[in-house]
Amino acid sequence: MNAILNTAISPLVLILRRSGLLTEDLDYHLVRASMVLMFFFFGYQKWWPYEAERLVPFISNGPLIFWLYPVFGHQGASWFLGVSEWTFGALLLAGFWDKRLGILGAAGSTATFIATVTIIPFMPDGWDPAAGFPAMTGNVPFLMKDVVLLAVSFYLLKQDVVRVTQHQPAVRRSKAAGLVHSGQE
Numbered sequence: 001m002n003a004i005l006n007t008a009i010s011p012l013v014l015i016l017r018r019s020g021l022l023t024e025d026l027d028y029h030l031v032r033a034s035m036v037l038m039f040f041f042f043g044y045q046k047w048w049p050y051e052a053e054r055l056v057p058f059i060s061n062g063p064l065i066f067w068l069y070p071v072f073g074h075q076g077a078s079w080f081l082g083v084s085e086w087t088f089g090a091l092l093l094a095g096f097w098d099k100r101l102g103i104l105g106a107a108g109s110t111a112t113f114i115a116t117v118t119i120i121p122f123m124p125d126g127w128d129p130a131a132g133f134p135a136m137t138g139n140v141p142f143l144m145k146d147v148v149l150l151a152v153s154f155y156l157l158k159q160d161v162v163r164v165t166q167h168q169p170a171v172r173r174s175k176a177a178g179l180v181h182s183g184q185e
Contacts, residue, residue, distance in 0.1 A: 028159055031152055032092055032102070035109060038149070039089025046082025049075065057139055061122045064115040088112060092156065099160045099167070106157035113150035119143055 045051040052075045059068050059077055068077035088108035095102020120126065126140035127133045136144065 028156075029096070032095060032156060035149075035152060035156065036089050036093045039085045039092065039109070043082045043085030043089060046078045046085065052078035055081070057123065058116070058119055058143075061124065062115060062119045063122060064118050084108070084112065095156075095160060099163045102160040103157065103164065106153055106160055109153035110150065110157055113146045113153055116143060116146040117150055 046055075055078055056074075059065055068080060071077075072080050088105050091101050091105025091108065093105075095105055120140055120143050123139050123143065125138045126136060128135035128137045
């Protein structure tokens with residue numbers, strides 16, 4: 001079995017290695033771009049009454065977001081989420097150029113998906129009565145994507161923190177050597 005796998009995989013690995021795709025940050029940039037697009041589209045939906053209606057079971061059963069209705073009202077809660085999603089998406093987009101802004105976007109994204117993932121255990125009729133857990137029904141399958149989006153958000157947060165912390169010592173060393181003017185960073 002190993003010989004078959006090695007024969008099949010080795011040429012693919014060699015092609016990918018030679019392509020340069022594995023030596024660059026393509027994966028990191030694709031993940032960031034996909035999150036920006038996702039926040040743009042999901043944020044846009046929040047401006048329309050059909051989405052405000054669709055959110056009722058999620059917000060009503062969310063242990064971390066139930067307060068949105070008493071504070072903002074029905075449509076206002078949807079708008080609040082839309083503004084939040086566009087803000088986090090814009091910060092993630094800005095993270096292409098300034099990792100500090102990327103950290104803010106990824107932190108907001110992480111908080112967003114912590115809030116949505118915590119809805120899963122509280123969603124009524126989320127598990128098929130005949131098959132039981134883990135047979136999902138109703139709104140739970142839609143929420144399960146947020147488990148992956150939470151992992152992606154945490155990945156971006158980690159990557160941006162690492163990049164910022166690696167850059168700061170280099171700036172300090174450059175200043176100490178007189179290579180950076182006082183106004184530059």
